[in-house]
Amino acid sequence: MSDPANESEREAKARRGRNIALALGLLLFVVLVFLVTIVRLGANVLDRPL
Known part of the structure; x- marks a missing residue:
């Protein structure tokens, strides 16, 4: 798994797209x-009785 603190803008955008x-x-x-x-x-x- 990637570390969210060290991910690139492209990775963050891809993750955001998957989440959406x-x-x-x-x-x-x-x-x-x-x-x-x-x-x-x-x-x-x-159909219920009265």
């Missing part, structure tokens, strides 16, 4: 799980 890509991927996954949950629960809400 990971954050966007994680956010997309969370939104996808949320939407799937809402869709699955939405169908059951309409």
Whole structure:
């Protein structure tokens, strides 16, 4: 592993880009799980007894 204190500007930019890509991927996954949950629960809400 590289030492963040001794990395070049190019390495820092690459690391920042990877971190942003990971954050966007994680956010997309969370939104996808949320939407799937809402869709699955939405169908059951309409079928409940009165």
